[in-house]
Amino acid sequence: MAPSTALWAAGLLTLVSNIRAVPVVSETTTTVFLEPTNLPSPYAISHHNVTSHGPYDGPPATTTGALSTSILAPSIAPAPPPPQIVEYEADGQLHGDQPMPFTPSGGIGTNGSKPIYKVASDFDYQSLALALYHEWIELDLFHWGLATFSDEEFEEYGITAEDRHLLQHMADQEIGHASVIANMLGPNAPKQCTYNYPVSNVAEYIDFNQKLTRWAEAGVYGFLPHLNSGPAANMLLQSITVEARQQLIFRQFGGQFPMPEWHTPGIPQSWAWTLLAPYISSCPYNQTRLVWQNFPALYILNQPNPARINGSAVWNETTGGYANTLSTEGIPEDELCINSEDELSDCKAAVSQNRTVPLSYPGREVFLKWDAPGQLVGPNNSYVTTTNVAEPKFAAWLSQLNVTYTPLLNVSLDDRTAYTIQPNVSTWKNNPAVNGTMFIALTDVDLFVTPYNVTMVNPHVAALAVYQAG
Numbered sequence: 424m425a426p427s428t429a430l431w432a433a434g435l436l437t438l439v440s441n442i443r444a445v446p447v448v449s450e451t452t453t454t455v456f457l458e459p460t461n462l463p464s465p466y467a468i469s470h471h472n473v474t475s476h477g478p479y480d481g482p483p484a485t486t487t488g489a490l491s492t493s494i495l496a497p498s499i500a501p502a503p504p505p506p507q508i509v510e511y512e513a514d515g516q517l518h519g520d521q522p523m524p525f526t527p528s529g530g531i532g533t534n535g536s537k538p539i540y541k542v543a544s545d546f547d548y549q550s551l552a553l554a555l556y557h558e559w560i561e562l563d564l565f566h567w568g569l570a571t572f573s574d575e576e577f578e579e580y581g582i583t584a585e586d587r588h589l590l591q592h593m594a595d596q597e598i599g600h601a602s603v604i605a606n607m608l609g610p611n612a613p614k615q616c617t618y619n620y621p622v623s624n625v626a627e628y629i630d631f632n633q634k635l636t637r638w639a640e641a642g643v644y645g646f647l648p649h650l651n652s653g654p655a656a657n658m659l660l661q662s663i664t665v666e667a668r669q670q671l672i673f674r675q676f677g678g679q680f681p682m683p684e685w686h687t688p689g690i691p692q693s694w695a696w697t698l699l700a701p702y703i704s705s706c707p708y709n710q711t712r713l714v715w716q717n718f719p720a721l722y723i724l725n726q727p728n729p730a731r732i733n734g735s736a737v738w739n740e741t742t743g744g745y746a747n748t749l750s751t752e753g754i755p756e757d758e759l760c761i762n763s764e765d766e767l768s769d770c771k772a773a774v775s776q777n778r779t780v781p782l783s784y785p786g787r788e789v790f791l792k793w794d795a796p797g798q799l800v801g802p803n804n805s806y807v808t809t810t811n812v813a814e815p816k817f818a819a820w821l822s823q824l825n826v827t828y829t830p831l832l833n834v835s836l837d838d839r840t841a842y843t844i845q846p847n848v849s850t851w852k853n854n855p856a857v858n859g860t861m862f863i864a865l866t867d868v869d870l871f872v873t874p875y876n877v878t879m880v881n882p883h884v885a886a887l888a889v890y891q892a893g
């Protein structure tokens with residue numbers, strides 16, 4: 424096999440011309456890792472086509488729970504902002520000498536120090552390892568769909584041979600993403616696993632992809648600006664922008680409006696891991712473990728169903744908690760939007776589709792059920808769901824730039840059920856904050872958080888789900 428062109432195509436070849444050759448054990452099968460002071464290796468990571476799918480049925484794991492060391496406190500206390508941001512006078516004038524012509528003073532990593540494309544802290548390592556778990560599942564998931572569903576089944580949804588080529592291409596892009604992240608992690612980077620997908624037809628598959636790529640994307644936005652390693656952030660950013668396009672394309676494949684939101688939200692790493700882990704069946708022996716929390720599942724009992732003409736007229740039409748992806752089981756043919764002749768309510772794959780009957784709307788009663796903590800989830804059932812919350816009191820709607828809390832009503836702690844009302848909030852003008860593929864967490868307090876400190880809500884989270892607004 425020729426060296427992968429993935430990184431070369433990204434323009435790195437010109438940059439790597441002065442690299443000391445990284446020892447290449449074998450170009451075909453061996454993962455070639457970055458020497459700490461070098462650029463990522465131009466060789467693609469070794470990978471294979473995962474052949475086993477389905478729930479984990481192996482022996483109980485010998486190690487369970489998240490990775491941890493000494494824990495200093497149950498939560499992080501708020502503190503004043505960094506003075507240099509407060510003090511900087513944003514008046515459009517220059518306030519310092521210029522380091523070179525046409526270059527303002529300031530910035531991070533701008534003083535000529537050599538960029539090193541590796542993680543620089545536990546925070547970086549764990550965040551990039553989480554991202555790598557996502558790239559691995561996508562590599563398999565996108566191939567798996569092509570191998571599992573027939574051309575005719577795709578074509579029923581308007582997904583043509585050319586569209587399927589795009590799906591194949593998106594799978595291949597994951598090789599590059601996995602390679603670049605694994606390089607920055609070094610030899611203990613998490614390996615490819617086996618997976619369990621909650622889908623049985625093309626509509627369910629596309630919806631799962633559309634939701635998974637959203638939480639994978641949002642998961643990276645949550646930590647990217649917090650990474651210690653600017654160079655690692657740079658490389659990851661250049662992959663995640665492609666992931667964002669994949670998310671949009673899966674919405675188009677599913678006949679949904681491609682990007683209803685004006686801003687893509689960022690979520691804490693533990694939210695991304697909570698949503699991903701249930702779909703990983705097993706990972707290889709000695710797999711690198713993660714520090715992140717697995718929250719209990721939240722079931723949206725009337726999760727809007729994009730396969731329906733009237734997507735909000737639903738009860739219990741998902742394939743389960745966490746992702747809450749759509750199920751088409753038992754829906755009468757004439758209620759499926761794919762069969763609609765009306766241009767404003769049909770949902771064949773398209774660049775854009777208007778949906779005249781909205782999937783959700785402010786004032787909608789949203790019915791919720793959640794799991795108790797203490798369940799085994801994730802690879803080899805080796806992680807355990809946890810929460811500090813005894814009694815959830817709020818639904819946190821995380822979308823766009825906002826976290827909005829609504830009170831939980833009719834809470835039953837015995838049944839673990841409640842309902843809440845979809846809020847009527849907006850970002851700018853009348854752009855609804857609650858729109859698109861977004862997130863709901865149950866919490867015990869309505870802690871004020873903004874995009875850069877959203878993780879502070881974690882000690883207050885009881886359960887978590889993807890919500891299909893729009």
Ligand SMILES: *[C@@H]1O[C@H](CO)[C@@H](O)[C@H](O)[C@H]1NC(C)=O
Nearest residue numbers: 470471472473566567569570
């Ligand atoms: C995986 O399968 C696809 C066909 O679905 C093939 O193109 C690709 O080469 C295979 N990859 C590996 C690493 O075997």
Ligand SMILES: *[C@@H]1O[C@H](CO)[C@@H](O)[C@H](O)[C@H]1NC(C)=O
Nearest residue numbers: 530531532533534535536537
């Ligand atoms: C540039 O900045 C980095 C970190 O901010 C610092 O460690 C390094 O010493 C600086 N290099 C020079 C040449 O000033």
Ligand SMILES: *[C@@H]1O[C@H](CO)[C@@H](O)[C@H](O)[C@H]1NC(C)=O
Nearest residue numbers: 683684781783784855858893
């Ligand atoms: C979501 O955004 C789309 C596109 O702007 C808009 O047509 C739709 O009405 C919005 N949905 C909701 C529930 O506000």
Ligand SMILES: *[C@@H]1O[C@H](CO)[C@@H](O)[C@H](O)[C@H]1NC(C)=O
Nearest residue numbers: 481705706707708709710803
């Ligand atoms: C997970 O299970 C698989 C299959 O039983 C096994 O090969 C692997 O070693 C296990 N992984 C871990 C990390 O225990």
Ligand SMILES: *[C@@H]1O[C@H](CO)[C@@H](O)[C@H](O)[C@H]1NC(C)=O
Nearest residue numbers: 610611612708709710711712
């Ligand atoms: C397991 O991984 C650790 C690093 O996490 C490594 O030191 C050790 O050699 C590995 N063991 C085996 C048997 O591969």
Ligand SMILES: *[C@@H]1O[C@H](CO)[C@@H](O)[C@H](O)[C@H]1NC(C)=O
Nearest residue numbers: 733734735736737779780781
């Ligand atoms: C769609 O379903 C909702 C919820 O059942 C209902 O209130 C609404 O009237 C329906 N809309 C149409 C156009 O049928």
Ligand SMILES: *[C@@H]1O[C@H](CO)[C@@H](O)[C@H](O)[C@H]1NC(C)=O
Nearest residue numbers: 722724738739740741752792
């Ligand atoms: C939802 O449907 C599943 C089967 O499809 C059933 O097992 C479950 O009890 C239902 N849940 C509710 C709350 O109706």
Ligand SMILES: *[C@@H]1O[C@H](CO)[C@@H](O)[C@H](O)[C@H]1NC(C)=O
Nearest residue numbers: 680766767768776777778779
């Ligand atoms: C699509 O929906 C928007 C509002 O959401 C409306 O302004 C526009 O006229 C609709 N276009 C068509 C072709 O129906």
Ligand SMILES: *[C@@H]1O[C@H](CO)[C@@H](O)[C@H](O)[C@H]1NC(C)=O
Nearest residue numbers: 788790832833834841842843
């Ligand atoms: C909430 O509980 C009250 C009292 O039991 C009941 O009358 C009402 O119908 C419930 N509301 C919903 C939306 O279930």
Ligand SMILES: *[C@@H]1O[C@H](CO)[C@@H](O)[C@H](O)[C@H]1NC(C)=O
Nearest residue numbers: 784785786846847848849853
């Ligand atoms: C939402 O709020 C806007 C602005 O306050 C208002 O114009 C609109 O009628 C509200 N919509 C609903 C459904 O309450």
Ligand SMILES: *[C@@H]1O[C@H](CO)[C@@H](O)[C@H](O)[C@H]1NC(C)=O
Nearest residue numbers: 824825826827848849850856
């Ligand atoms: C949503 O975020 C925007 C931008 O930060 C802000 O202006 C707006 O007030 C927020 N809305 C709510 C309800 O928090």
Ligand SMILES: *[C@@H]1O[C@H](CO)[C@@H](O)[C@H](O)[C@H]1NC(C)=O
Nearest residue numbers: 500501870871872873876879
């Ligand atoms: C999060 O940031 C906002 C400012 O953007 C601040 O007002 C709030 O107190 C912070 N929340 C926590 C829990 O630290």
